[in-house]
Amino acid sequence: MEEELNMELIDRSVKKIELTDAGEIVLAEGEVIMESLNDLSSHLYDLMNLKKGKIKVGIPPIIGFLFFPKIIKGFNQLFPDIKIKISEDDSQKVIQEVRDGLLDLGVVMLPVDEKEFDVVPFVFDELSLFVHHSHPLAQKEKIEMKELQKETFILFKHPYIHNLIIQECQRAGFHPEIGYEISEWGFISGMVGENLGISIFPKPVVNKVDQDLIKAIPFHPSFPWNLGIISKKKKHASPAVREFIKYISAE
Structure with a gap:
């Protein structure tokens, strides 16, 4: 090191080993570097052991509303230092942002192209008809x-x-008469509650509406509504992302 720095770091003129002024500086800076390396090792250890990290997840609105408050609360209790950033958008945009690498994970309706995405099934349910009780x-x-x-x-x-x-209406031989198109499910629920029309929603929504006003009726044959967690194929998944997938799959 003395040759590289072109400076004496140890005073060899005395029997006792002593550092020169330059040596004292190198020692002090070396201690700072070692402390930084120890901090880096600790951060990497925390990451590998899921103590820290960040996950970017894309979710369509009604999916987030139905499932994710409970999921996020439970996951945060287990891993309080892993931050979950939620991006709420329609399925097609979520799929595109997973494809572009802007999101780690997306929760979308199935099917999707499994040649392009790794898919972990998440929910197997169905859509139901929602009508006013007087209908x-x-x-x-x-x-x-x-x-x-x-x-x-x-x-x-x-x-x-x-x-x-x-698409399902057209498959049944007609084009639906659309009275209203609304972006907020609570507004739609209120409209059905006033008997202003019918709506079709995922069956779990029945637990969120006024069942004294609204009845949910299953379709025959059933109208599947299946969800999956998608990630981009061949993209490295951090330990935090892998643990989040495992947690959701177990719910």
Whole structure:
């Protein structure tokens, strides 16, 4: 090191080993470097042991509302120093941002292209018809899509459910009469609660509406609503991301 610095670091003119002024500076700076390396090792150890980290997750609105407050609370209790950043948008934008590497994970309706994404199934459920209790269809215990041909639909504005409902109506032989397109599920619930039309929502929404006013009726045949956690294939997943996937899968 003396040759590299072109300075004497040790005073060799005395029997006792003593540092020169330059040596004292090198020692002090070396101690700072060693402390920084120890801090770096500690940070990396914390990361590998899931004490710290950040996860960017994209979620369509109604999925976030139905499932994620409970998920985030539980995960935060286990890993308080792992920060979860939520980006709420429609499924197609979530898929694109996972593809572009802007999000670590997306929670979207299935199916998606499994050649492009790693997929972990998350929810297996179905969509149901929501009507006011005074509506004639409220007497039914099951409903076929073709029976809705003359009804006024109140549709969720976000494409991921909106387009699916229209496709299913067309498959049943009609184009739905859309009275209202609304981006907030509570507003739609209120409209159905005033008997201003019918709507189609994921079945778990029934636990969030006034069941004295609104009835949820399952479809026959069933109208699947399956969700998955997606990540970009071949993209490295941090320990925090892997643990988050494991946690959601176990819920």
